[in-house]
Amino acid sequence: MSETIYLNGKLIPKTEASISPEDRGFNFADGIYEVIKYYGGKPFRYADHMDRLRRSLREIRIDFDDFDQLETVFQTLLEQNGLASQEAGIYLQITRGSHTRIHRFPENIKPTVYATVFPFASKPDQLKNGVKAITAADIRWLRCDIKSISLLPNVLFAQEAEEHGAAETIFIRNGIVTEGTHSSFMAVKDGVVYTHPDSNLILPGITKKVIIEICKTHNIRLVEEGIPASELAGLDEMMIVGTGSEVTPIVQLDDKPVGNGKLGPVTRFIQEKFFEQTQF
Numbered sequence: 001m002s003e004t005i006y007l008n009g010k011l012i013p014k015t016e017a018s019i020s021p022e023d024r025g026f027n028f029a030d031g032i033y034e035v036i037k038y039y040g041g042k043p044f045r046y047a048d049h050m051d052r053l054r055r056s057l058r059e060i061r062i063d064f065d066d067f068d069q070l071e072t073v074f075q076t077l078l079e080q081n082g083l084a085s086q087e088a089g090i091y092l093q094i095t096r097g098s099h100t101r102i103h104r105f106p107e108n109i110k111p112t113v114y115a116t117v118f119p120f121a122s123k124p125d126q127l128k129n130g131v132k133a134i135t136a137a138d139i140r141w142l143r144c145d146i147k148s149i150s151l152l153p154n155v156l157f158a159q160e161a162e163e164h165g166a167a168e169t170i171f172i173r174n175g176i177v178t179e180g181t182h183s184s185f186m187a188v189k190d191g192v193v194y195t196h197p198d199s200n201l202i203l204p205g206i207t208k209k210v211i212i213e214i215c216k217t218h219n220i221r222l223v224e225e226g227i228p229a230s231e232l233a234g235l236d237e238m239m240i241v242g243t244g245s246e247v248t249p250i251v252q253l254d255d256k257p258v259g260n261g262k263l264g265p266v267t268r269f270i271q272e273k274f275f276e277q278t279q280f
């Protein structure tokens with residue numbers, strides 16, 4: 001049975017989906033996206049994802065306001081694809097639409113709206129034993145706060161990680177750690193959690209926001225300040241956090257172990273509190 005996807009108001013078999021070669025997503029990466037994780041058919045932090053979606057659309061000036069029907073569309077996709085009772089991801093992409101190729105915004109253009117669902121299981125081995133990450137210069141643009149589909153640097157450095165046997169590349173801009181290619185970065189030193197503050201240089205990660213809330217609730221000191229790359233070697237614990245990564249410890253950065261090279265106590269505690277929230 002063919003997968004069902006959602007495209008421009010219709011639920012259709014993926015094999016019947018067609019998008020114009022003049023779609024501005026294809027020609028210019030002129031669009032934005034969201035990824036939402038469903039645990040047993042229930043979305044995690046749905047409202048936060050919708051707020052960020054609205055913000056991304058506003059920032060690149062795409063006119064789309066049909067938000068109310070999306071939740072039903074996503075539920076139907078989960079059900080029709082047999083993923084309503086397991087861990088699944090929804091990928092939603094909205095581009096400016098299709099038009100003869102001109103750089104400026106065309107008039108009378110209708111956004112292309114696409115959503116699909118995929119199995120999105122946690123990775124227990126990585127959560128428990130941690131992963132290796134590498135560092136690289138952050139060569140991205142200065143609006144990383146927009147969840148843009150223009151992800152070429154992220155793609156190139158995810159590949160770089162792969163070729164080094166690592167799970168993620170952590171970007172460094174002007175000597176300060178920003179985030180990963182597909183995750184936020186958090187670190188621990190002497191029991192204090194550090195992470196980059198929301199700004200134009202990083203995506204406002206929803207998982208990071210959840211962890212900040214966890215730290216506040218449990219009186220873990222949290223400092224939203226960019227971590228100097230020169231201090232990375234002295235940190236006790238590091239994590240990559242995100243919708244897919246959840247709370248994954250980094251146990252090796254470049255060629256050096258992080259702390260004692262094992263899942264640390266603060267990361268373990270945050271993991272525990274995080275997964276309490278994904279049990280609905």
Ligand SMILES: Cc1ncc(COP(=O)(O)O)c(C=O)c1O
Pocket residue numbers: 035179180181182183184202203204205206207208241242243244
């Ligand atoms: C560049 C980047 N930063 C951070 C994140 C984490 O964001 P979230 O926790 O909302 O998934 C992602 C997630 O895909 C990402 O692509």
